[in-house]
Amino acid sequence: MVAKIAVVAGDGIGTEVVAQALKVLRVVLPGVETNDYDLGAARYNRTGEVLPDSVRDELRGHDAILLGAVGDPSVPPGVLERGLLLKLRFDFDQYVNLRPSRLWPGTTSPLAGLKPGEIDLVVVREGTEGLYVGAGGNLHPGTAAEVATEESLNTRHGVERVIRDAFARAQKRERRKVTLVHKTNVLTHAGGLWARTFNAVKAEFPDIETEYQHVDAAAMFLVTNPQRYDVVVTDNLFGDILTDIAAAVTGGIGLAASGSINPERAFPSMFEPVHGSAPDIAGKGVADPAAAVLSTALLLDHLGHPEAAARVSEAVGAEVAARTPGSALSTDAVGDRLAAAVA
Amino acid sequence: MVAKIAVVAGDGIGTEVVAQALKVLRVVLPGVETNDYDLGAARYNRTGEVLPDSVRDELRGHDAILLGAVGDPSVPPGVLERGLLLKLRFDFDQYVNLRPSRLWPGTTSPLAGLKPGEIDLVVVREGTEGLYVGAGGNLHPGTAAEVATEESLNTRHGVERVIRDAFARAQKRERRKVTLVHKTNVLTHAGGLWARTFNAVKAEFPDIETEYQHVDAAAMFLVTNPQRYDVVVTDNLFGDILTDIAAAVTGGIGLAASGSINPERAFPSMFEPVHGSAPDIAGKGVADPAAAVLSTALLLDHLGHPEAAARVSEAVGAEVAARTPGSALSTDAVGDRLAAAVA
Ligand SMILES: CC(C)[C@H](C(=O)O)[C@@H](O)C(=O)O
Ligand SMILES: CC(C)[C@H](C(=O)O)[C@@H](O)C(=O)O
Numbered sequence: 001m002v003a004k005i006a007v008v009a010g011d012g013i014g015t016e017v018v019a020q021a022l023k024v025l026r027v028v029l030p031g032v033e034t035n036d037y038d039l040g041a042a043r044y045n046r047t048g049e050v051l052p053d054s055v056r057d058e059l060r061g062h063d064a065i066l067l068g069a070v071g072d073p074s075v076p077p078g079v080l081e082r083g084l085l086l087k088l089r090f091d092f093d094q095y096v097n098l099r100p101s102r103l104w105p106g107t108t109s110p111l112a113g114l115k116p117g118e119i120d121l122v123v124v125r126e127g128t129e130g131l132y133v134g135a136g137g138n139l140h141p142g143t144a145a146e147v148a149t150e151e152s153l154n155t156r157h158g159v160e161r162v163i164r165d166a167f168a169r170a171q172k173r174e175r176r177k178v179t180l181v182h183k184t185n186v187l188t189h190a191g192g193l194w195a196r197t198f199n200a201v202k203a204e205f206p207d208i209e210t211e212y213q214h215v216d217a218a219a220m221f222l223v224t225n226p227q228r229y230d231v232v233v234t235d236n237l238f239g240d241i242l243t244d245i246a247a248a249v250t251g252g253i254g255l256a257a258s259g260s261i262n263p264e265r266a267f268p269s270m271f272e273p274v275h276g277s278a279p280d281i282a283g284k285g286v287a288d289p290a291a292a293v294l295s296t297a298l299l300l301d302h303l304g305h306p307e308a309a310a311r312v313s314e315a316v317g318a319e320v321a322a323r324t325p326g327s328a329l330s331t332d333a334v335g336d337r338l339a340a341a342v343a
Numbered sequence: 344m345v346a347k348i349a350v351v352a353g354d355g356i357g358t359e360v361v362a363q364a365l366k367v368l369r370v371v372l373p374g375v376e377t378n379d380y381d382l383g384a385a386r387y388n389r390t391g392e393v394l395p396d397s398v399r400d401e402l403r404g405h406d407a408i409l410l411g412a413v414g415d416p417s418v419p420p421g422v423l424e425r426g427l428l429l430k431l432r433f434d435f436d437q438y439v440n441l442r443p444s445r446l447w448p449g450t451t452s453p454l455a456g457l458k459p460g461e462i463d464l465v466v467v468r469e470g471t472e473g474l475y476v477g478a479g480g481n482l483h484p485g486t487a488a489e490v491a492t493e494e495s496l497n498t499r500h501g502v503e504r505v506i507r508d509a510f511a512r513a514q515k516r517e518r519r520k521v522t523l524v525h526k527t528n529v530l531t532h533a534g535g536l537w538a539r540t541f542n543a544v545k546a547e548f549p550d551i552e553t554e555y556q557h558v559d560a561a562a563m564f565l566v567t568n569p570q571r572y573d574v575v576v577t578d579n580l581f582g583d584i585l586t587d588i589a590a591a592v593t594g595g596i597g598l599a600a601s602g603s604i605n606p607e608r609a610f611p612s613m614f615e616p617v618h619g620s621a622p623d624i625a626g627k628g629v630a631d632p633a634a635a636v637l638s639t640a641l642l643l644d645h646l647g648h649p650e651a652a653a654r655v656s657e658a659v660g661a662e663v664a665a666r667t668p669g670s671a672l673s674t675d676a677v678g679d680r681l682a683a684a685v686a
Contacts (some may be wrong), residue, residue, distance in 0.1 A: 081528040110567055112455040131495070136532035146499040148536035152474070156489040183580070185420040186429070189479040193491035216587040223566060223591035224453055237526070241584060244559040248566035 002031040003303055006062040006268065010040040012277030013287035013331075014068025020289035020335025021066060021296045024315075027339050028300065028308040035062070039084060041072035041277070050083035056091060059268060064299050067272035068292060072279055082134065089127050092267035094260035095158060096165050097127035097239060098298060099274070101226075101246035104255060106321035111223065111249050119250050121229040122173075124166040125239025127260055129158040130190075132236040154190045154235070159197045165263055166233035167205045177209040177230035178202070181218045181238055194235065215242070222246055247274060255320070257294035261302055271299040285330045290316050293338055308342075315341035345374040346646055349405040349611065353383040355620030356630035356674075357411025363632035363678025364409060364639045367658075370682050371643065371651040378405070382427060384415035384620070393426035399434060402611060407642050410615035411635060415622055425477065432470050435610035437603035438501060439508050440470035440582060441641060442617065444569075444589035447598060449664035454566065454592055462593050464572040465516075467509040468582025470603055472501040473533075475579040497533045497578070502540045508606055509576035510548045520552040520573035521545070524561045524581055537578065558585070565589055590617055598663070600637035604645055614642040628673045633659050636681055651685075658684035 007022065009015040025032055037055060044050055059065060065088070070080050088094070103109050103119040135151035163180075170178045180198045184191030195212065202210050213221065215238045221228060222245045234242060247256040256274035273291030281287060293316050301309035315338050323329075329337070350365065352358040368375055380398060387393055402408060408431070413423050431437070446452050446462040478494035506523075513521045523541045527534030538555065545553050556564065558581045564571060565588045577585060590599040599617035616634030624630060636659050644652035658681050666672075672680070 077528040077534075078531045082531065086529070108455075110454050112451075112453060132529055134531070136495075136530075138532050138535065141535075142539070144499055146536055148497045148533045150495040150497075150530045150533045152479075152493040152495070154491045154493075156487055183583075185424040186475055186580075186583075187479075187493045188421045188425065188477070189481050190491045190493045191420075192481065192484075193489055196485070216583045219562065219584045220587040220591040220596070223588060224595065237529075240526075240529075240559045241562045244563040245566060245588065248563040252567065253563070 001033055002029055003063045004033045004035070004061070005299075006037055006059050006065045007034050008037050008039050008065060008067040008070070010068040010070040010277060011042055011072050012069060012279045012282035014040070014070065014277050016282070016285065016287050016331045017273060017289040017292035018066060018068035020331060020338065021292040023335045023339040024293050024312055024342055025066075025296050027342050028311060029305065040070035041075045041080060044075055044079065045072070050079060051087055056087070059088070060092070062268045063303055064268050065270040066296065066299060067270055069273065069275060069277040071277045086132060086134075088270055089260045092270070093128060093262050094267070094269055095126060095128045095162055096259075096261040096263055097125035097236070098259040098261055099123045099125060099239070099243040099246070100257065101243070101250045103250045104317050104320050106323055107251040107255065109249055109251055111226070114226075119226045121226065121246060122169065122231055123239055123243045123246060124162060124169060124231060124233045125243060126158065126162045126234070126236045129154050130236035152187075152190055154193055156193065156197060159194055160201065163198055163201045163233055166231050167201055167208055170208050170231040171205065173230060175230040176207060177211070179218070179229055179232045180210070180212045181215050181232055181234040181242065182212075183215045183238075184212075185214060190235070198233075218242060219245055222249060243274070253291065254288045255290050255294065257291050257298055259295065259298040259302060269299070269302050271295040271302075285332060286328065287331045289331055289335050289338075290320060311342050312338075344376055345372055346406045347376045347378070347404070348642075349380055349402050349408045350377050351380050351382050351408060351410040351413070353411040353413040353620060354385055354415050355412060355622045355625035357383070357413065357620050359625070359628065359630050359674045360616060360632040360635035361409060361411035363674060363681065364635040366678045366682040367636050367655055367685055368409075368639050370685050371655060372648065383413035384418045384423060387418055387422065388415070393422060394430055399430070402431070403435070405611045406646055407611050408613040409639065409642060410613055412616065412618060412620040414620045429475060429477075431613055432603045435613070436471060436605050437610070437612055438469060438471045438505055439602075439604040439606055440468035440579070441602040441604055442466045442468060442582070442586040442589070443600065443641075444586070444593045446593045447660050447663050449666055450594040450598065452592055452594055454569070457569075462569045464569065464589060465512065465574055466582055466586045466589060467505060467512060467574060467576045468586060469501065469505045469577070469579050472497050473579035495530075495533055497536055499536060499540060502537055503544065506541055506544045506576055509574050510544055510551055513551050513574040514548065516573060518573040519550060520554070522561070522572055522575045523553070523555045524558050524575055524577040524585065525555075526558045526581075527555075528557060533578070541576075561585060562588055565592060586617065596634065597631045598633050598637065600634050600641055602638065602641040602645060612642070612645050614638040614645075628675060629671065630674045632674050632678050632681075633663060654685050
C-alpha cells in the first residue's frame, strides 16, 4: 500500500476543497488509500460527539490526516477547537506546526511595492505546549471576585525539538536563516528557556544565520519588511498570531497551507488549509481549493515524496499565476485543472 | 500650580525627543512645573539602580510622568522593562494602556491604496494583569528536565474596569464601536471571563456597536482592513502585539504615542512614545519628536486640558503634512516649529 490517509472533510467549504485536494492526490500518488471520517460541527450537532476515542484510535492507524475545515456558528467556541483540532495535535504529538508563506506570482500583497517571490518564509510554530495546553481555571466564576488563569507550560524537551526542527529546515533552504521570536523581556521564565535552548542548538549549526526578535517587533516587521524572514521559530500562541499576519501580507488565507507534524512519524500528522469552513460561501462552488491542495503538498513531502510535493506546489503556483482577475473558476474546475496539471 | 510633571528623558533619542515635547508643553501649559529624573540604562550602568523606592515615591507626588525612552543593548533584557516600565505601570495602577493609531495626512501606509484619514483607531490595552504580572518560574533550570511556566492572571475587577473605559472612550468618538479581541476558543478560562464581562458591560451601552474577534483574525484584519476598527479593547499581551501592527500600518512607530493611564488619577499616569531609545541614531539630531509630542497631547487630555491636547495634535498633524520627502528637519527644528505652531 502506497499510503493510508484519513480524510476529515469537515464542514462548509471544507468538503468542497478537500474533494479537489483528493483529485490531485490520487493522480500523484496512485493507489493511495483514503478513509473518510465524519467529524466536525455537523456531527456534533447531530450526535453531540466531537471525537470519540474509538475514532481517534482509528485515525491513529493512518499515515496522515487530510482535513478540510471544521466549525459552524452554531457550535460554542472552544468545543471543536479543544475537542478535535487541539486534541489531535496533542494526542498525536504534532509538535511542529508548519506554515509556509510565499507571495506567489499572480497574487497581490496588500503591501505596496512588493513583488511576487519577495516573500518566502516558513513559520515553525510549536504545537504541543505553551498556553495551548489548557492549564488554568476560574475561581468564583460569575462573581465580582472572579479570577481566571491560563498557564503557559514549556519544557526543554518540547522547546529543543521544535528549535532543532527549524534549524534542520533552514539547512535545506537557500537563505539558511532562523529567527527566534518570543518576548524574553517580559515573559522572562519561558523566554529564558527558549533563548537558552535556541543558543545551545544554534551552536550545532554554525552555517545557519540567526537572529532574535520580540514578538511585537516581529509583528511589525512582518508588515514593514517581511522579506527579512526565512525560517521563523516560535511558541504556540505567537505562532498562531504571526502566521495570520504572514498570510495577510501574502494575499490572505486563500493560499495558506499548514501541517501539524510529528516529524518522527510515530503518529499521523495532519494537513489542513488555514482558512475556516466559511459557512457564508459554502455550497456555492466558489471556494478556492489552492490552500487545501498546497496542504496536500506538505503531506506528500512529509510522507517522503518531495518530488510529488514539488509538482503539486508548482501546479498551484502556475494555476494562480494564470488566473484572470474577475473571472474566477469554480472550485471544481480549479481542482480539475490542478489534477490535469500534475498528471 | 498648573501641573507637576516628572520627566524621565531616559536614554538615546529619549532625551532628544523629550526636549521638544517640553518646549511644546511649556507653551500650551504656561507655569507647568517639571522635575527631571535620571532613570534608565545610563543610570543602571553607572549605579546598578533601576528604580529606587525613594524615587518611585517622589514620582508618585506628580500629576503625570513624561518619558522619552529607556534602554541600551548593554543592559540585559528584562531589567529595565520589568524593573522600571512595568513596575511603574503596576505600582501606579496604570490599567489603561492607551494607544491611538491614525494615518496622518502626509504619511504613507505600507498598505497599498490606503488614504490618510482612513485609519483612526485606538487600542485600549489592559495594563496591570495577564501574562505581564510576572507569575511563573523555572524548574530544573539548565537541565534537560527544565520546565518553565508563565501564568496569566485576570480578575473580573481588572477586566471590567478596562472594558468600561473602552466603552466610555467609544461614546466620545464618532463611530462608537468597540471590538473585543481575545482568543476565547483556546484560552477558554481567561477568554470566558473577558467575553462574559464584555457582554455585561455592553448591555449598559446600547448606543455602542460591538464585535468580537480572535487575536489571530484581528492581526490579519489590521493588515487587510484596518479601517474597520474604532476602539479595540484587549488584554496586556495581545495589546502589545496589536498596537505594533497598528503602528506599522499607519507608517511605523515614528508617530505612535502611548499613555499608561490610571483614569481615576489616584496615581500619576505615564506618557511615552512607543519607539525605543534607538542608540543607532542617538546624538545625531535626526530623531522625529512627533510621537513624543503626541504623547504629550495624551498627557494634556488626561490632565483635563482637551483643548490644549487638540491644539498639540493638530500642530503635529500639520507639521507632518507639510514635510517634504527627502529634506528632513532636525529634531530641534521640528520642536521649534511645533512650539511656534501651538503658541
Ligand atoms: C482553531 C484554532 C484552535 C487554531 C489555533 O489557534 O491554533 C487556528 O487558529 C489555527 O491557527 O490553526
Ligand atoms: C518594553 C516592553 C516591556 C513594553 C511592553 O511589552 O509593554 C513595550 O513593548 C511596549 O509596548 O510598551
